Amino acid sequence: xxxxxxxxxxxxxxxxxxxxxxxxxxxxxxxxxxxxxxxxxxxxxxxxxxxxxxxxxxxxxxxxxxxxxxxxxxxxxxxxxxxxxxxxxxxxxxxxxxxxxxxxxxxxxxxxxxxxxxxxxxxxxxxxxxxxxxxxxxxxxxxxxxxxxxxxxxxxxxxxxxxxxxxxxxxxxxxxxxxxxxxxxxxxxxxxxxxxxxxxxxxxxxxxxxxxxxxxxxxxxxxxxxxxxxxxxxxxxxxxxxxxxxxxxxxxxxxxxxxxxxxxxxxxxxxxxxxxxxxxxxxxxxxxxxxxxxxxxxxxxxxxxxxxxxxxxxxxxxxxxxxxxxxxxxxxxxxxxxxxxxxxxxxxxxxxxxxxxxxxxxxxxxxxxxxxxxxxxxxxxxxxxxxxxxxxxxxxxxx
Numbered sequence: 001x002x003x004x005x006x007x008x009x010x011x012x013x014x015x016x017x018x019x020x021x022x023x024x025x026x027x028x029x030x031x032x033x034x035x036x037x038x039x040x041x042x043x044x045x046x047x048x049x050x051x052x053x054x055x056x057x058x059x060x061x062x063x064x065x066x067x068x069x070x071x072x073x074x075x076x077x078x079x080x081x082x083x084x085x086x087x088x089x090x091x092x093x094x095x096x097x098x099x100x101x102x103x104x105x106x107x108x109x110x111x112x113x114x115x116x117x118x119x120x121x122x123x124x125x126x127x128x129x130x131x132x133x134x135x136x137x138x139x140x141x142x143x144x145x146x147x148x149x150x151x152x153x154x155x156x157x158x159x160x161x162x163x164x165x166x167x168x169x170x171x172x173x174x175x176x177x178x179x180x181x182x183x184x185x186x187x188x189x190x191x192x193x194x195x196x197x198x199x200x201x202x203x204x205x206x207x208x209x210x211x212x213x214x215x216x217x218x219x220x221x222x223x224x225x226x227x228x229x230x231x232x233x234x235x236x237x238x239x240x241x242x243x244x245x246x247x248x249x250x251x252x253x254x255x256x257x258x259x260x261x262x263x264x265x266x267x268x269x270x271x272x273x274x275x276x277x278x279x280x281x282x283x284x285x286x287x288x289x290x291x292x293x294x295x296x297x298x299x300x301x302x303x304x305x306x307x308x309x310x311x312x313x314x315x316x317x318x319x320x321x322x323x324x325x326x327x328x329x330x331x332x333x334x335x336x337x338x339x340x341x342x343x344x345x346x347x348x349x350x351x352x353x354x355x356x357x358x359x360x361x362x363x364x365x366x367x368x369x370x371x372x373x374x375x376x377x378x379x380x381x382x383x384x385x386x387x388x389x390x391x392x393x394x395x396x397x398x399x
Contacts, residue, residue, distance in 0.1 A: 002078050031059070073106060092398045093332055138169060231278045286309050
C-alpha cells in the first residue's frame, strides 16, 4: 500500500471515530484530475530535451485547487497525488476557500543554468495553462522553486492566455504583486502553534533541524522571545552547546551561504542522527521528509516536536505509540502559514486589496490559533493525538 492509500485508510478510520459516515468522504479517495505532460526545453547549447511534469487537482469542493510546484529528481505522480490530498486537508483545516492541488517536474536543478530553468518554467506553464488559472488552480513555490519561479510562471501564463490577472500564481515577489510577510509566513505559523501550546517561551531549550527559510526564521522568532537555541543542524552538520548557541551568528552564517560548521564560538559537533538525542524542550523538524523513522525513533529525547517540513516523521511501525509518548504538532497545521498567506495574496490580486506585513501575520495568527484550539478540543473529546485530531477537523469542514 503506497502513502496515498495509507493516508486514505487513516482518514477512513478517523472518520469512523468522529461519527461521520464513510460515504460522506468518498470524494477524497481519488483526485478529480491528474495531469502528466512531457514538454520540450531548449538548452543553452541549442539541444532540445524533454521533461516530465505533473499537476494533480485533488478536490475543489471548498474553492480553486491550491498547491505548490516542486522541481526535484525524485518527483513522481504518487508523491504529487499524496501532497495534493494533504493540501485539500490543510486548506480545510485552517478554513480558507481553496481545494488541494500539487505539481512537480522531474529535474535536478543543479544540472541547469538560470536561463535554462526559466525555459523549463515557461514550457511547463505553457503545457498546462488551460488547466490552471486564478479561479481554477493556483500554483505556488515548493521544493527548489521560489518567488522568481512564480514571477516567470505568471508572466508566461499572462502571455499565453492574455488574462492579465496576477492571481494565477502566489508566492510572487513583492515587486510583482506578491504579499508583504509571505517570506516569513510559514515560520510565523509554526511560531503561533508553539506559542499556543507552551505557557512560557523564555528559557525554553530549542533544537532546530533545518535552517532554511522556515527553520531559520522560526528560530529567530523564538530567540527574540528569550528561547535558548541549544542545537542547530543544516545539510552539512550539527552543532550543540548546552549553554546555548549565539543564534544571530548562525543566521549571519546562513545569510552568507555558510554552514553551522563555520560557527566560531565554543560548541560540540554532532554526527548523523545524534541531534535527536539532545536534551531540549522542543525539537523543530524543518529539513527533510522522514527525518524521524523506524530506525531512529527510539533515539528521540524531546517530548515535544513540531513538524515544519512535510512528513518529517515517517514511522511505519507503531506510529500511534510514538505519538502517545511525544506531543507532536503536525505539519498539516504547523506549516500552514504559507497557504494562508497565499490566500491573502490571491485575494489581493483578484480584488485589488492592499495588505501590510502586520496584516498578513495577524491573519495567520487568527486562523492558526482558531484551528489549533479546535483541534485540541477534538483531540480531547475523541481521545486522539493532535495529528489525527487535525485530520478530523479538516474532515468536519469538508462534510
